[in-house]
Amino acid sequence: MPEQPELTIQGWGPAPATATEQDGDGLDGALTKAARRHLTRELGWTPRATPPVPVEEIRLAPSRLPEAAQDALVALLGADNVRTDRESRLRRAGGKSYLDLLRRREGDASDAPDAVVLPGTTEETAALLATCSELGVVVVPFGGGTSVVGGLAGVDPDDRPTIAVDLARMSSVQALDVPSSMVTVGPGMRGPALEQELGRQGLTFGHLPQSWEFATLGGYAATRSAGQASTGVGRFDDLVAGLTLATPSGVLELGHAPASAAGPDLLGLALGSEGTLGVITELKLRVRPKPSVCSYEGWSFRTWPAGLAALQNLARLDLLPDVVRLSDADETRANLLMAGGAGAKALRGSLRARGRGDGCMLVVGWEGVPDVVRARMRAASSLLRDGGAVRLGRRVGESWRSHRYSGPYTRDRLLDGGLMVETLETAATWTALPTVYDSVRRALRESLTRGGHQPLVMTHLSHGYPTGGSLYFTVIADRDDALPIQQWLTAKRAATDALLAAGGTLTHHHAVGADHRPWLEREVGPLGVEVLRAVKERLDPKGICNPGVLLPD
Numbered sequence: 001m002p003e004q005p006e007l008t009i010q011g012w013g014p015a016p017a018t019a020t021e022q023d024g025d026g027l028d029g030a031l032t033k034a035a036r037r038h039l040t041r042e043l044g045w046t047p048r049a050t051p052p053v054p055v056e057e058i059r060l061a062p063s064r065l066p067e068a069a070q071d072a073l074v075a076l077l078g079a080d081n082v083r084t085d086r087e088s089r090l091r092r093a094g095g096k097s098y099l100d101l102l103r104r105r106e107g108d109a110s111d112a113p114d115a116v117v118l119p120g121t122t123e124e125t126a127a128l129l130a131t132c133s134e135l136g137v138v139v140v141p142f143g144g145g146t147s148v149v150g151g152l153a154g155v156d157p158d159d160r161p162t163i164a165v166d167l168a169r170m171s172s173v174q175a176l177d178v179p180s181s182m183v184t185v186g187p188g189m190r191g192p193a194l195e196q197e198l199g200r201q202g203l204t205f206g207h208l209p210q211s212w213e214f215a216t217l218g219g220y221a222a223t224r225s226a227g228q229a230s231t232g233v234g235r236f237d238d239l240v241a242g243l244t245l246a247t248p249s250g251v252l253e254l255g256h257a258p259a260s261a262a263g264p265d266l267l268g269l270a271l272g273s274e275g276t277l278g279v280i281t282e283l284k285l286r287v288r289p290k291p292s293v294c295s296y297e298g299w300s301f302r303t304w305p306a307g308l309a310a311l312q313n314l315a316r317l318d319l320l321p322d323v324v325r326l327s328d329a330d331e332t333r334a335n336l337l338m339a340g341g342a343g344a345k346a347l348r349g350s351l352r353a354r355g356r357g358d359g360c361m362l363v364v365g366w367e368g369v370p371d372v373v374r375a376r377m378r379a380a381s382s383l384l385r386d387g388g389a390v391r392l393g394r395r396v397g398e399s400w401r402s403h404r405y406s407g408p409y410t411r412d413r414l415l416d417g418g419l420m421v422e423t424l425e426t427a428a429t430w431t432a433l434p435t436v437y438d439s440v441r442r443a444l445r446e447s448l449t450r451g452g453h454q455p456l457v458m459t460h461l462s463h464g465y466p467t468g469g470s471l472y473f474t475v476i477a478d479r480d481d482a483l484p485i486q487q488w489l490t491a492k493r494a495a496t497d498a499l500l501a502a503g504g505t506l507t508h509h510h511a512v513g514a515d516h517r518p519w520l521e522r523e524v525g526p527l528g529v530e531v532l533r534a535v536k537e538r539l540d541p542k543g544i545c546n547p548g549v550l551l552p553d
Ligand SMILES: Cc1cc2nc3c(=O)[nH]c(=O)nc-3n(C[C@H](O)[C@H](O)[C@H](O)COP(=O)(O)OP(=O)(O)OC[C@H]3O[C@@H](n4cnc5c(N)ncnc54)[C@H](O)[C@@H]3O)c2cc1C
Pocket: 095, 096, 097, 140, 141, 142, 143, 144, 145, 146, 147, 148, 151, 152, 167, 187, 208, 209, 210, 211, 214, 215, 216, 217, 218, 219, 220, 221, 222, 223, 224, 225, 226, 227, 228, 273, 274, 275, 276, 278, 279, 280, 281, 408, 509, 510, 511, 546, 549
């Protein structure tokens, strides 16, 4: 089993996230002077050190796992693979949403599992699920722990003991079928390790979400993730050729041939099942040759509607680049202020000189063989110019590419400095996108206005499709230190109601989890919920598989 770094308990990254106080306000230089000025002025925020409590002070209740149940699990998996120690339980407590981070930073680990178990094979996992079903022990599959929708909350209406099933022991490549461009992997494997193995054969998988360093392949399948290059390579669900799902009622092997007409697609039931039907124990994934050319560049539109119209036109003609990321004016300004340095200053100056203000930045990326990349770039560039865009060049594209995993590290520092920072996402048709954009921004601004100051709501469109795209909102506000959880819950409720009313989907790639499940019926209808419930009842009759997520109460 390859060693993979553990994710820190109270924030992001492999090292313990403790607030360092070099400049006295917890920010540790995470903001440029210009960005700091912008945030203090816009948000009415006073930078202040609000570090997390020391990890030793996080409150953890004693394990409720009965001794007989623990003995049964040890008999199945061996003592090393059944853990009830403090550190193992704390590391599997919840995910990495803003609410998760707030709780952990305040010293609350009430959502920690009673034990952590590590099965090594599909057979062991199936036996584990059957045993837990008999014993009435709730099972929460645990991949990388990067859920941002409360997917690991472990809430059980019957308050039964809960174990986290960590898939870390199943994290290697099991087979590589080069002629069929298919790799078989364990669900606990992470992207960097997979890319390293594939790279030796001149291959790549290419699924690159911002959580890439820590999230697992099983987690991507269970949540229907989308990576930054999904416009080109497809969503994670497009990349799954088959999988094995161990359930309390037996094992399902799904997806055999490259395509099939043998009835409805059961593979689709497992994708996005968020641990409610069982544990994904093996994945067959589509891979492709490593691109010989990767070309990233920046463009600028005068306005957000002009950018949307140009992307819609590219989508219609099947000319969307592999990576597409159009930032609105607020996100563009914030990114330029955050970038600092001579390059960003010069760029702002040049845009202003052309009378475009900061504009709306578009980052595009093309990958593949040189002739094809060149032809696609030429055709798309001509349409972007026709749509009013000016080319900013490769430096802008490469700068985005080299910083694309840094956001969550910066977020920890902003939380240390007294800010609220969270994201949410949706997708809508090209027709509905402008209304969804306006409605969600309005809802967030109205619900988070404090002391006459509105929050900063920054948006980008990424993940383009022929029929529409995904909108990703980042919200920054002065934190209400007295009621921080309530502050975000109010805003989240308002934004979710707004996006559904305007025609957006409940979630484009973060999944439903515990946080979105009250709205699932509005997305799939009452009959849709009943169908999902019926499937769960057949596969998991005792309701032990992650009961707190996906399906509404
Ligand atoms: C900073 C940050 C950036 C992010 N960026 C993106 C992004 O760009 N794109 C994106 O799509 N998502 C993103 N996410 C969300 C998150 O990374 C994804 O949802 C990811 O797919 C979760 O994978 P994981 O291995 O961490 O799963 P976990 O968080 O461990 O689990 C997520 C859910 O899946 C279930 N599960 C996990 N493994 C299995 C399994 N083997 N079998 C059955 N159920 C399982 C869990 O029970 C849980 O309900 C981001 C999250 C963070 C914190």
